[in-house]
Amino acid sequence: MKARIGPLHILGAIAILIWCLLPIVWIVSLSLKPADETATGSPQFLPKTSTWDNYSEVLGNDDFQRALINSFGISLIATTLSVILATLCAYAIARLEFKGKRIVLTIALAIAMFPVVSLVGPLFDQWRLLGLYDTWPGLIIPYMSFTLPLAIWTLAAFFREIPWELEQAAQVDGATSWQAFRKVIVPLAAPGVFTAAILTFFFAWNDFVFGISLTSTTAARPVPAQLAFFVGPDPFNPPASTLAAAAVMVTVPIIIIVLLFQRKIVAGLTSGAVKG
Amino acid sequence: MDDAISKACGSIPRRCARRTTAEQGGFVLYDLSVAAISLAGVSKTFGDGTLAVADLDLDIADGELLVVVGPSGCGKSTVLRIVAGLESPTEGEVTIGGRVVTDASPGDRDLAIVFQDYALYPHLSAYQNLAFALKSRRMGRKAIDKRVREVAALLSIEPLLHRKPRALSGGERQRVAMGRAIVRSPSAFLMDEPLSNLDAKLRVQLRSEIRRLHRELGETFLFVTHDQTEALTIGDRVAVLRRGRLQQLDDPQSLYDSPANLFVAGFIGTPPMNLLLATVEADGTQRIARAGPWRFAVPAGVLIGRVVVGIRPEHLGAPEFVTGFGEAATAEVLVAEAETLGGVSLLHFAVDAQPVSVRDDDGLDAPFTLGSPPATVIAAVDARTQALPESRLTLAVDKSRVRFFDADTGEALRLNGAPSERPPA
Numbered sequence: 001m002k003a004r005i006g007p008l009h010i011l012g013a014i015a016i017l018i019w020c021l022l023p024i025v026w027i028v029s030l031s032l033k034p035a036d037e038t039a040t041g042s043p044q045f046l047p048k049t050s051t052w053d054n055y056s057e058v059l060g061n062d063d064f065q066r067a068l069i070n071s072f073g074i075s076l077i078a079t080t081l082s083v084i085l086a087t088l089c090a091y092a093i094a095r096l097e098f099k100g101k102r103i104v105l106t107i108a109l110a111i112a113m114f115p116v117v118s119l120v121g122p123l124f125d126q127w128r129l130l131g132l133y134d135t136w137p138g139l140i141i142p143y144m145s146f147t148l149p150l151a152i153w154t155l156a157a158f159f160r161e162i163p164w165e166l167e168q169a170a171q172v173d174g175a176t177s178w179q180a181f182r183k184v185i186v187p188l189a190a191p192g193v194f195t196a197a198i199l200t201f202f203f204a205w206n207d208f209v210f211g212i213s214l215t216s217t218t219a220a221r222p223v224p225a226q227l228a229f230f231v232g233p234d235p236f237n238p239p240a241s242t243l244a245a246a247a248v249m250v251t252v253p254i255i256i257i258v259l260l261f262q263r264k265i266v267a268g269l270t271s272g273a274v275k276g
Numbered sequence: 277m278d279d280a281i282s283k284a285c286g287s288i289p290r291r292c293a294r295r296t297t298a299e300q301g302g303f304v305l306y307d308l309s310v311a312a313i314s315l316a317g318v319s320k321t322f323g324d325g326t327l328a329v330a331d332l333d334l335d336i337a338d339g340e341l342l343v344v345v346g347p348s349g350c351g352k353s354t355v356l357r358i359v360a361g362l363e364s365p366t367e368g369e370v371t372i373g374g375r376v377v378t379d380a381s382p383g384d385r386d387l388a389i390v391f392q393d394y395a396l397y398p399h400l401s402a403y404q405n406l407a408f409a410l411k412s413r414r415m416g417r418k419a420i421d422k423r424v425r426e427v428a429a430l431l432s433i434e435p436l437l438h439r440k441p442r443a444l445s446g447g448e449r450q451r452v453a454m455g456r457a458i459v460r461s462p463s464a465f466l467m468d469e470p471l472s473n474l475d476a477k478l479r480v481q482l483r484s485e486i487r488r489l490h491r492e493l494g495e496t497f498l499f500v501t502h503d504q505t506e507a508l509t510i511g512d513r514v515a516v517l518r519r520g521r522l523q524q525l526d527d528p529q530s531l532y533d534s535p536a537n538l539f540v541a542g543f544i545g546t547p548p549m550n551l552l553l554a555t556v557e558a559d560g561t562q563r564i565a566r567a568g569p570w571r572f573a574v575p576a577g578v579l580i581g582r583v584v585v586g587i588r589p590e591h592l593g594a595p596e597f598v599t600g601f602g603e604a605a606t607a608e609v610l611v612a613e614a615e616t617l618g619g620v621s622l623l624h625f626a627v628d629a630q631p632v633s634v635r636d637d638d639g640l641d642a643p644f645t646l647g648s649p650p651a652t653v654i655a656a657v658d659a660r661t662q663a664l665p666e667s668r669l670t671l672a673v674d675k676s677r678v679r680f681f682d683a684d685t686g687e688a689l690r691l692n693g694a695p696s697e698r699p700p701a
Contacts, residue, residue: 080401092307097597125631163395165391165393165395166395166397167396167400168360168362168382168395169390169396169456170391170397170408170412171362171381171382171383171458172360172361172362172382172383172385172388172389172410173383173388173409173412173553174383174409174413174460175383175408175409175412176383179588182400183408184397187399188398188399190399209387271294
């Protein structure tokens with residue numbers, strides 16, 4: 001049952017590739033152009049002379065450096081906490097029978113569907129009252145709350161796939177419940193853990209709405225929000241090439257992470273545990 | 277030797293398990309007064325109200341291989357899981373090595389389990405699978421390595437140690453799973469249908485391997501299976517379970533020769549025992565049961581009325597080929613079907629009697645189901661017997677080995693003073 005690849009398939013693939021990659025190529029090309037080239041009315045697609053000046057300018061910017069640290073710190077902490085909590089929660093949901101299990105899952109899903117913008121206003125007021133405005137926790141908490149439901153759902157599905165007998169085998173082997181969980185269940189759910197982690201990290205890394213609304217200084221402002229403050233010296237001439245360089249730089253970590261972890265996100269890790 | 281037997285058996289109310297092995301040429305004695313595993317009045321009711329095990333008393337002697345067998349849903353796996361501590365009994369007490377462990381955690385019971393689906397850790401190599409339990413017990417790395425290699429040699433799995441479970445065949449996984457059990461030298465092994473996922477040939481091979489391991493390790497084994505052939509071939513003693521209740525606990529031969537009731541009679545043996553309803557009449561001083569073409573003397577005390585007779589297929593045969601039959605009765609039958617198995621042929625023929633069978637839902641109201649005549653009887657005869665379908669044939673039946681069951685309760689009845697009869701379990 002091998003599908004034949006016809007010319008139509010190839011044409012379609014090329015169309016999709018162009019559709020997806022053109023904006024990226026455009027941004028990369030833009031980021032390599034010197035400032036005077038972008039200032040002309042209609043810049044051509046490829047730069048006439050390419051330069052790294054935009055990159056060095058962005059990297060040399062103190063606010064951008066600060067924003068990078070904020071973004072990395074906030075995203076990593078939110079991801080770590082979210083994944084740990086989601087793992088424990090999903091395990092309980094997959095393994096234990098308790099009252100209101102369905103309700104918990106339904107509410108969790110409902111929260112994930114909640115429009116982000118509708119919460120920004122109330123959060124802004126609350127955070128100022130609680131002293132969380134313009135701090136790392138002020139962003140970590142909403143990122144965690146919004147990614148937890150999805151992480152829980154993903155992980156619960158993975159845990160359900162793991163044969164319960166494995167855990168019992170570990171218990172009979174003398175491992176405590178915690179050891180059985182840590183040494184047998186978590187490694188087997190690794191693809192799920194990585195999937196959840198990447199989803200959470202993407203959400204936090206890409207967020208703009210919370211980032212711009214719940215911060216006022218570089219103390220906690222993440223990169224996507226910081227980019228909006230890149231005005232450049234000439235208000236009538238936005239620094240398009242510098243912005244493009246910054247955009248490329250925030251995209252690179254994501255690409256690296258995906259390439260690193262995509263090998264981990266392989267299904268069928270549990271094959272061989274049972275039967276055969 | 278006889279002294280030893282009577283001493284060991286006489287001091288305790290229960291019978292000892294015995295099994296002769298060719299190379300030992302004698303008895304293996306198990307002293308039940310030091311039962312390795314003991315269940316007393318164990319019941320288990322699940323949350324949904326299902327009664328899985330009902331008031332079970334079971335003693336497994338130190339070093340014995342006890343098989344629990346029964347149809348699916350009879351509670352046999354639950355029994356094993358209660359012993360393992362993966363399930364806690366609703367009532368009753370579990371003792372292992374003289375210690376009450378009813379509430380102890382699985383890890384504290386010093387047991388090893390071989391699961392039906394093996395449950396090998398898929399992210400660990402065979403070596404690490406074996407080492408896992410030893411690491412949990414904080415054993416040193418060198419000691420672990422020594423022990424793992426020792427066990428691997430015992431099971432001839434050394435070349436597989438570096439492989440992950442997914443790179444192993446079914447039989448190899450089974451061996452690794454057994455290795456993982458053996459490596460910790462537990463006080464008892466629990467095996468939950470460990471062979472049911474293997475193909476027929478491998479199953480037979482591993483059957484004898486399990487017996488070999490049992491002999492070499494000298495440890496207590498509790499083996500659960502739904503396969504009665506496996507139960508008979510592997511077990512020192514076999515416990516037959518049905519709907520959570522113990523039907524009979526006996527050594528394999530006694531189980532086969534003297535089933536305690538109609539269920540065991542129909543469950544043990546392939547093809548199963550032929551069960552027919554017979555009418556009991558007085559004939560002089562004797563009482564005679566008449567079933568189809570046969571007349572059998574019934575045990576004293578059986579009232580005139582009905583009785584169920586049980587005839588094993590191999591206790592029927594063409595007179596010229598049978599040997600070792602006691603008092604035989606012959607009758608001419610019309611062969612309906614003949615199946616050749618090579619050494620023996622299975623002949624199907626109809627007799628004018630009501631067939632008796634024990635169905636899954638029997639035993640709640642009536643102990644068995646009565647069919648309408650004629651009943652199809654199966655005879656396992658010598659393959660040299662000339663028997664084509666639709667041909668007439670004279671068959672002898674070994675009267676001394678016919679079994680009788682109470683037609684009201686389904687329990688076995690016993691002939692007075694019959695030779696080679698063992699007391700009921």
